[in-house]
Amino acid sequence: MTTHPIILNPRSKNITEGKSRAPNRSMYYGMGYEEGDFKKPMVGVANGHSTITPCNSGLQKLADAAVQGILEAGGNAQIFGTPTISDGMAMGTEGMKYSLVSREVISDCVETCVQGQWMDGVLVVGGCDKNMPGGLMGMLRANVPAIYVYGGTILPGHYQGKELNIVSVFEAVGENAAGKLSDEDLLEIEKRAIPGTGSCGGMYTANTMSSAFEALGISLPYSSTMANEHDEKVRSAKESARVLVEAIKKDIKPRDIVTRKSIENAVAVIMATGGSTNAVLHFLAIAHCAGVEWSIDDFERVRQKTPVLCDLKPSGKSLAVELHKAGGIPQVMKILLKAGLLYGDCITITGQTIAEVLKDIPDAPRADQTVIRPIDKPMYAQGHLAILKGNLSPEGAVAKITGLKNPVITGPARVFEDEQSALQAILDGKIVAGDVMVLRYLGPKGGPGMPEMLAPTGALVGQGLGESVGLITDGRFSGGTWGMVVGHVAPEAAAGGVIALVHEGDSITIDSRQLILELNVPEAELAKRRAAWTAPAPRYLRGVQAKFAFNASSASKGAVLDNY
Numbered sequence: 011m012t013t014h015p016i017i018l019n020p021r022s023k024n025i026t027e028g029k030s031r032a033p034n035r036s037m038y039y040g041m042g043y044e045e046g047d048f049k050k051p052m053v054g055v056a057n058g059h060s061t062i063t064p065c066n067s068g069l070q071k072l073a074d075a076a077v078q079g080i081l082e083a084g085g086n087a088q089i090f091g092t093p094t095i096s097d098g099m100a101m102g103t104e105g106m107k108y109s110l111v112s113r114e115v116i117s118d119c120v121e122t123c124v125q126g127q128w129m130d131g132v133l134v135v136g137g138c139d140k141n142m143p144g145g146l147m148g149m150l151r152a153n154v155p156a157i158y159v160y161g162g163t164i165l166p167g168h169y170q171g172k173e174l175n176i177v178s179v180f181e182a183v184g185e186n187a188a189g190k191l192s193d194e195d196l197l198e199i200e201k202r203a204i205p206g207t208g209s210c211g212g213m214y215t216a217n218t219m220s221s222a223f224e225a226l227g228i229s230l231p232y233s234s235t236m237a238n239e240h241d242e243k244v245r246s247a248k249e250s251a252r253v254l255v256e257a258i259k260k261d262i263k264p265r266d267i268v269t270r271k272s273i274e275n276a277v278a279v280i281m282a283t284g285g286s287t288n289a290v291l292h293f294l295a296i297a298h299c300a301g302v303e304w305s306i307d308d309f310e311r312v313r314q315k316t317p318v319l320c321d322l323k324p325s326g327k328s329l330a331v332e333l334h335k336a337g338g339i340p341q342v343m344k345i346l347l348k349a350g351l352l353y354g355d356c357i358t359i360t361g362q363t364i365a366e367v368l369k370d371i372p373d374a375p376r377a378d379q380t381v382i383r384p385i386d387k388p389m390y391a392q393g394h395l396a397i398l399k400g401n402l403s404p405e406g407a408v409a410k411i412t413g414l415k416n417p418v419i420t421g422p423a424r425v426f427e428d429e430q431s432a433l434q435a436i437l438d439g440k441i442v443a444g445d446v447m448v449l450r451y452l453g454p455k456g457g458p459g460m461p462e463m464l465a466p467t468g469a470l471v472g473q474g475l476g477e478s479v480g481l482i483t484d485g486r487f488s489g490g491t492w493g494m495v496v497g498h499v500a501p502e503a504a505a506g507g508v509i510a511l512v513h514e515g516d517s518i519t520i521d522s523r524q525l526i527l528e529l530n531v532p533e534a535e536l537a538k539r540r541a542a543w544t545a546p547a548p549r550y551l552r553g554v555q556a557k558f559a560f561n562a563s564s565a566s567k568g569a570v571l572d573n574y
Contacts, residue, residue: 043086047086051130051255052088052130053080053085053087053130053251054088054089054120054127054129054132055073055135056091056136056148057070057089057092057135058091058136059073059135060093060094062095063094063098063099064208064209065137065139065161065164065210066094067207068137068161068208071244072162072244073089075245075247075248076159076248078251079247079249079251079252080254080255082252083255083256085251090119090123092119092136092141092145093116094112094116094141095109095112096138097138097215097462097488101462101464102429102430102464106459106462107460107555109139109140109459109461109462110459110461110569111558112140113140113143114144114558115554116136116144116145116147117143117147117148117151118148120145120149121148121151124148124149124152129154130155131155131156131254131255132149132152132154132155133156133159133251134159135159136161137162137208137209137216138209138216139209139214139216139288139489141216142158142219142223143219143295146158146223146228146296147295150264150265150268150299150300155254155257155261156228156257156264157230157253157257158229159229160216160220160223160229160236161209161243162236162239162243163210163211163329163330163334164205165205165211166211166331167203167205169198169199169202173329174202175203176211176214177210177464177488179199179200180465180468180472180490181468181471181472182195182199182200183468184437184472187436187472188472188474190472206238210490211329212322212324212489213284213285213322213324213326213330213333214286214324214488215286215289215488215489217234217330218283218288218289219289219292221285222276222279222280222293224340225279226276227267227356227364228264228268228359230360232334232339232340233250235331237334257361262361264300266357268296268297270297271353271355273300273302275352275364276293277289277308277316278316278352279339279342279343280393281312281316281317281318281393282319282342282345282346283319283322283342284322284325284394285395287395287410287486287487287489288486288489290309290395290397291486291565291568298568299570306405306566307397309395309397313392313395313396314392314393316346316392317385317388317389317390318388318412319389320333320389321381323490324491324492325492328381336376336382337376340367340368341382342382343371345374345375345382345385347365347368348373390412394411394412395408395410395411396408396409396410397409397525398525398526399526400519400526400528401508402482402507402518402528402529403496403508403509405501405565406500407498407499408497409495409496409497409522416477417494417520417522418519418520418522419446419494420520421446421518422444422446422516423447423512423515423516424445424447425512426447426448427450428451429449429452429485433466433469436469436475441475441479442479443479446479446518447466447480448512448518449463449466449481449484450484450502450503450510451484451503451504451510452483452484452485452502452503453499453500453505453507453565454502454559454569455502455559455560456503456504456505456546456559458548458549458556458558459555459558459559460484460485460486460565463491463497464490466481467488467493471493476492476493476494477493477494478494479493479494480518480520481496482495482520484497484499484500484502484503484504486498496520499565500564506543506545508536510543511536511539511540512529516531517529517530518530557571
């Protein structure tokens with residue numbers, strides 16, 4: 011028995027080998043290919059353009075520029091689509107449970123098309139939060155030369171002399187409920203917060219992941235903080251295509267770039283820029299796809315030696331467009347490299363090392379800006395994403411601790427088993443200073459899909475309770491969240507984690523200084539509660555949610571679906 015040669019070497023450059031390839035070639039002729047095209051690399055363009063969200067509605071021009079760049083560099087462009095879910099639009103609704111699921115769908119799309127169509131390389135274009143980890147995960151699985159093109163950040167909105175962004179709206183809801191903001195002003199903020207195309211403007215999840223990808227070397231320098239509406243973003247997309255065709259010739263693959271050392275570089279940049287808690291979950295998943303050993307404890311190791319250098323929202327003042335003007339991610343990386351906090355020998359998609367890419371960047375930030383601090387005058391001496399453990403989270407939980415005057419609280423538990431009732435309790439004034447809210451059955455399996463909690467956390471901040479009320483959850487937080495909040499509690503409630511055993515009024519301690527998350531209940535009492543606990547019935551029995559709930563690993567493992 012013989013095996014068809016396509017199966018032996020599933021790469022498009024082999025389609026001219028042997029007469030058995032003739033039927034395959036005829037399909038390409040039907041799309042206008044000519045004889046000489048079969049000697050060129052077949053380069054995929056995974057296009058995340060959609061009119062679902064402003065994050066992605068400005069992507070088509072970037073995909074078009076990438077196609078032009080591929081053709082001019084001597085490649086054949088093969089365009090295919092990837093989906094997106096708008097976290098900002100889905101927040102607080104049942105639709106939010108599809109956000110993390112979309113990360114897996116996107117990664118499956120990229121892997122499936124690249125492998126199924128024997129592509130020699132792939133350029134992924136994406137904007138909203140899960141586009142980036144999903145795209146890179148697919149790139150790593152396929153492991154052909156690849157580059158990521160971020161859609162770009164949004165420009166700020168304005169109202170009454172203040173800059174606005176998506177988080178402004180969620181916090182305004184809380185202010186309005188507390189009587190601090192009129193209905194008219196709330197409506198004006200809602201109308202003006204998003205002035206055009208691009209991803210949410212602070213160092214929220216999209217800009218965090220784009221910055222981390224630049225630090226990894228899988229995106230071009232400066233590309234992560236460009237605004238979608240600016241022409242330089244189109245030029246960068248075209249240049250990315252040219253660089254990718256060169257990488258195909260040099261056979262530089264994603265798994266050559268994404269290593270343990272380059273992941274540490276990316277995490278150092280996430281800490282230095284005050285990035286999103288979601289980066290922890292996504293880089294656990296990225297490392298899994300890359301076959302790299304990287305655990306939740308590695309984030310804490312990097313945090314303790316990396317200062318926060320950037321004054322960026324949500325816990326600081328500035329937006330990503332201002333970081334770009336101040337020198338962008340290359341300037342942040344050069345400061346870290348000079349301080350011995352980056353590995354300079356990591357390879358990038360250009361073929362250069364990190365040290366070579368940063369060679370001409372100044373060692374210190376410019377004096378005429380305040381966004382990037384020098385190494386000896388950081389915002390905070392240590393990173394902001396702390397890994398907390400204790401009887402409530404033996405596998406770890408993630409807390410964002412910057413901007414808090416006192417990152418320690420012990421208080422009575424206020425228990426909720428869905429986000430909507432928790433939000434209503436806040437808006438109704440039933441949550442008071444000193445409370446510790448517990449939002450559970452919202453993890454990877456329990457949600458399912460681990461929804462984000464920007465609606466309740468934004469409402470807490472809007473009511474002035476951001477630093478005096480604790481909130482813990484086995485779900486996630488938006489990159490725009492700040493306050494006394496702890497997410498990704500693992501094991502989750504649906505898996506029988508201790509968070510499922512919390513009763514209303516129990517004492518809970520969040521101590522970000524000692525890295526403790528503790529339910530102050532005797533072990534004997536917890537054993538009784540555990541014996542009486544039964545797992546809830548699945549929320550979904552069919553479709554992607556059911557598949558996600560059945561297959562998802564713990565948040566401490568990245569909530570991946572193939573951790574067999």
